[in-house]
Amino acid sequence: MCATELQTDNNLCGHCQTVSPNFSEVLYACKYESLASDWVLSLKFGQNIAITRLMAELLLPExxxxxxxxxxxxxxxxxxxxxxxGYNQAYEIALELSRLSNRKLFNSLRRSKKTQMQAQLKLNQRNANVKGAFSVTTELKQSKIILVDDVMTSGYTINECAKTLKIAGASDVKVLVFARKSL
Structure with missing residues (x-):
């Protein structure tokens, strides 16, 4: 689930072996380092919404x-x-992707529980932080979903979202993030 680089042929690190992924695949444009991390931070905390166009263009091949x-x-x-x-950075990236690809954009997932920012928590606190934090506003019967976000670290937020979507009827959930960060 996470992007930890492994020294063995095992596909999951020790941490991820304890969590069953609720998504089938993760695709990303780049690793969360140097320039990519600057872009994500600029988007999240610097009001640089214009960067979402470039992020979407880099995500388009994926x-x-x-x-x-x-x-x-x-x-x-x-x-x-x-x-x-003032805006949701994941929505802004998804909106640009929708414009570039002509794919439908759903906005039917809600964060119904206020949570702490995952980046401020230790790894062992992140799963509990987002557990039960999401709800679906429309029926998703047999929908195939691409869950879009700016960055994926531990995968707990993405996994909880995917779990919520599958409970609501989604037949498959894939993940598309601009950057992946190793733990």
Missing amino acids: LNKIDDDYVLLPVPLHQSRLIKR
Whole structure:
């Protein structure tokens, strides 16, 4: 699930072996380091929404690997964080991807529980932080979803979103993030 580089042929690190992924695949444009991390931080905390166009253009080759019947769905922010920031960075990336690819964009996932920022927590606290934090506002019966976010670290947020989507009827969830970070 995470992007920890392994020295063995095992596909999952010790941490990830304790968590069953609720998504079938993770695709990303780059590793979360140097320039990519600057871009993500600029988007999240520097009000640089214009960077989402470039992020989407870099993600497009990965998106094109996924069948056309999958729809885009951004990872949501809690309403209080959305008001504070003024926008949801995952939604802005998904919107640009939708424009570039002509894919449908759903916005039917909500963060119904206010959580701490995952980056501020230790790894062993992250799963509990997001557990039960999401809800779905529309039926997703047999929908094929591409869950879009800016960065994936531990995978707990993405996994909880995917779990919620599958409970609501999604037949498959793939993950598309701009950057992946090793733990």
